[in-house]
Amino acid sequence: MCGILFHLQNNEDAAFKPNKQQLVRIKNRGPDSFGSHTCLAGSFRLNFYSSVLHLRGPFNHPTAQPHIDPEGNVLCWNGEIWNGPGELKSQKLLQCCSQNDGTILFNVLKRSSSIEDTLSSLQGPFAFVFYHAKTQTLYWGRDRLGMRSLVIKRENGSLTIASVAEEGGEYVNVEPGFHSCKLSSATASVMPQSSALPPTDYHPLPVIDPSILIPNDDVSNPVEAFHRYLLEAVRIRVQTIPLVSSSSSCPVAVLYSGGVDCTVLARLIHSVLDDRAPIDLLNVAFENPRMLNARKQKGEKDNDIYQLCPDRVTGLQGWRELQRCCPNRTWNFVSIDVPYSQVTEHRQTVLDLMFPNATVMDLSIALAFYFASTGCGYLTNIDGSRQQPYVSSAKVLFSGLGADEQLGGYSRHLRAFQRGGLLELEKELRLDITRIPTRNLGRDDRVISNQGKEVRYAFLDANVMAFLQALPTLHKMQLQEQGGDKLLLRKLCHLLGCELASKEKKRAIQFGSKSAKMESNTGRVLGHEKLSSR
Numbered sequence: 001m002c003g004i005l006f007h008l009q010n011n012e013d014a015a016f017k018p019n020k021q022q023l024v025r026i027k028n029r030g031p032d033s034f035g036s037h038t039c040l041a042g043s044f045r046l047n048f049y050s051s052v053l054h055l056r057g058p059f060n061h062p063t064a065q066p067h068i069d070p071e072g073n074v075l076c077w078n079g080e081i082w083n084g085p086g087e088l089k090s091q092k093l094l095q096c097c098s099q100n101d102g103t104i105l106f107n108v109l110k111r112s113s114s115i116e117d118t119l120s121s122l123q124g125p126f127a128f129v130f131y132h133a134k135t136q137t138l139y140w141g142r143d144r145l146g147m148r149s150l151v152i153k154r155e156n157g158s159l160t161i162a163s164v165a166e167e168g169g170e171y172v173n174v175e176p177g178f179h180s181c182k183l184s185s186a187t188a189s190v191m192p193q194s195s196a197l198p199p200t201d202y203h204p205l206p207v208i209d210p211s212i213l214i215p216n217d218d219v220s221n222p223v224e225a226f227h228r229y230l231l232e233a234v235r236i237r238v239q240t241i242p243l244v245s246s247s248s249s250c251p252v253a254v255l256y257s258g259g260v261d262c263t264v265l266a267r268l269i270h271s272v273l274d275d276r277a278p279i280d281l282l283n284v285a286f287e288n289p290r291m292l293n294a295r296k297q298k299g300e301k302d303n304d305i306y307q308l309c310p311d312r313v314t315g316l317q318g319w320r321e322l323q324r325c326c327p328n329r330t331w332n333f334v335s336i337d338v339p340y341s342q343v344t345e346h347r348q349t350v351l352d353l354m355f356p357n358a359t360v361m362d363l364s365i366a367l368a369f370y371f372a373s374t375g376c377g378y379l380t381n382i383d384g385s386r387q388q389p390y391v392s393s394a395k396v397l398f399s400g401l402g403a404d405e406q407l408g409g410y411s412r413h414l415r416a417f418q419r420g421g422l423l424e425l426e427k428e429l430r431l432d433i434t435r436i437p438t439r440n441l442g443r444d445d446r447v448i449s450n451q452g453k454e455v456r457y458a459f460l461d462a463n464v465m466a467f468l469q470a471l472p473t474l475h476k477m478q479l480q481e482q483g484g485d486k487l488l489l490r491k492l493c494h495l496l497g498c499e500l501a502s503k504e505k506k507r508a509i510q511f512g513s514k515s516a517k518m519e520s521n522t523g524r525v526l527g528h529e530k531l532s533s534r
């Protein structure tokens, strides 16, 4: 992941000094390169900082950021473009080491007759800040789902936009879509004092891209078509990861619980990845003192507490099944065991990273992602015992997020169906899909990227989403039946040879890994409650 820090100030004010810790966190997101740039626009000074996690473009030459040119344009880019207008449409863009998407976007934006139209037609996860010199306009924003984090703070005539907040700063999440602000001298000269900032325009985007049309044939062959769309989504996300040939280092990892969502992803990655490359399955499990106490009171023995976590049990089962289905692939099962002492040690960092998200549930999920994305654990023997310490070198992680929201995986969906049939269920599904952008993606991005990794979501691919949207609900789920949740995905999982995983029940990561309710007094605490302190 890359990191962005941008600050706008009145040119007469003292020079901007970035907060030290915030800068460290921006650099953590992009360990391959770091750069800064300052320029003037009307009566404003603009300070840009960018770090880069190098993925696309010539292998040994990270594309430096911020992107700048002699005309005074500047782009800080954190994201991946899978498709877009002009040169961003070309298949060559998707050949990992040939071109850098940020560089091409910079050229396209500079020449664009409508910057809004260009930005609206980008497909992929992103957050950016762009200064267009000719019109003295500042643009910033996030993709329609908000898959990359961007937070904003307005204060005393200054504006800070960043991938992560600084401790104590009054930041809010940037709304997905585009924001712009004209910094022309005319605007600046009518402003009475330095505390005023020019007004901003907001250009929201619908969650499902309306320009994607789904042929009727696809709707009448749902499993086959779903396979095709999802495979394509996985393919573009895999082929844009550089492969270190000749070495056994692993390019890609899956956040892996053994459930149906992540097993299908792992299986599809296998279909498109070079045969020689291993795939890391990252499986996180926590030492949960509350669970340990409860076991003690019942007189149960301690055993290996990590092996008792539900996600470890299903993870190992799924791993064995993947090995059976695809025996020529090296599947590394990485057991990431987190002692409670590590949780207390890293708690404040995780709280700072996930901010402005701040509920009990945010923390338990963020902890699971934070430790899982370190990739730091043990290679595992077939019986689940530890083999040897291992650190995953994969820069890209796959997450199964988005399957539950679109395919009826939550128990809330079942309750809605029992309450009011298809009508209520569809209402609940619509709600889930429309709130994807505001719920958890920014948080997950902030927490995962701190480890210098980026997360990719095939279930949130624009074409996959448009296809699922076009399918009648009963093709996707049959909630009147046992195991009818995510039915379409279960059928696909079965078709791909992973029968055991196709039957796995939904389990949220914080319960499967035991990162929720760790302390003795937390049994009754509800997930949506605000945490009392940061």
Ligand SMILES: NC(=O)CC[C@H](N)C(=O)O
Residues within 6 Å of the ligand: 001, 002, 052, 053, 054, 055, 056, 057, 063, 077, 078, 079, 080, 081, 100, 101, 102, 454
């Ligand atoms: N991590 C990123 O955001 C990467 C930016 C850009 N796609 C690159 O590969 O350089």
